[in-house]
Amino acid sequence: NISGALCISKAWPGMARTIYNDHKRFLETYLTPYPGFFFTGDGAYRTSVGYYQLTGRLDDIINISGHRLGTAEVEDVVNHHVAVAESAVISYPHEIKGEGKMLAFLPLKHLSWDYGTTETLAGELKELISKKIAKYAAPDYVQVTH
Numbered sequence: 001n002i003s004g005a006l007c008i009s010k011a012w013p014g015m016a017r018t019i020y021n022d023h024k025r026f027l028e029t030y031l032t033p034y035p036g037f038f039f040t041g042d043g044a045y046r047t048s049v050g051y052y053q054l055t056g057r058l059d060d061i062i063n064i065s066g067h068r069l070g071t072a073e074v075e076d077v078v079n080h081h082v083a084v085a086e087s088a089v090i091s092y093p094h095e096i097k098g099e100g101k102m103l104a105f106l107p108l109k110h111l112s113w114d115y116g117t118t119e120t121l122a123g124e125l126k127e128l129i130s131k132k133i134a135k136y137a138a139p140d141y142v143q144v145t146h
Contacts, residue, residue: 005058006044007037043072062091063099065136071102074139077132078104078125085109089139102139118144 015038019026033039043055056072063069071089078087088105104125122142129138 001046001048003043003045003055005034006040006042006052006054007034008040009037011038062089062102064091064102067134067136069133069137073133074102074104074129074137077129078106081121081125081128083108083121084125092141102137102141104139104141105143105145107145118142 016026016030019029029041030039031037041057041059043058045053045055047053056070056075058070058072060071061068062071074089075087078084078089085107089102090105091099091102093099106121106125121144125142126138
């Protein structure tokens with residue numbers, strides 16, 4: 001059981017080979033961080049039996065009220081709710097703060113479609129995030145999808 005950066009040691013057919021008009025950036029972003037490996041930019045968790053779980057972008061950080069918060073950290077907490085199949089967390093522009101709190105997009109598990117109102121679920125998720133991370137991390141908006 002270990003987690004870290006997801007890197008690939010061998011080339012594959014659909015692999016990117018450059019960034020248009022910026023090959024230096026391609027090398028610095030994907031090949032320099034872990035010499036000899038292609039750095040995907042994602043984090044991963046590998047179980048003791050060899051299964052991999054992608055944990056999200058390592059560079060996806062939101063600045064909320066002066067606190068730097070990884071979106072994957074919030075998604076991990078949200079995904080533990082019984083009704084949530086998966087989640088995506090983003091920030092949104094805010095006139096005063098620059099970056100507002102976040103917006104969570106949640107497809108529900110098929111058996112959870114009748115879970116209750118969106119407001120009920122949003123309230124439970126905000127409380128869960130407040131307890132597991134911090135009050136400032138609770139999203140302002142929750143978008144439930146089916």
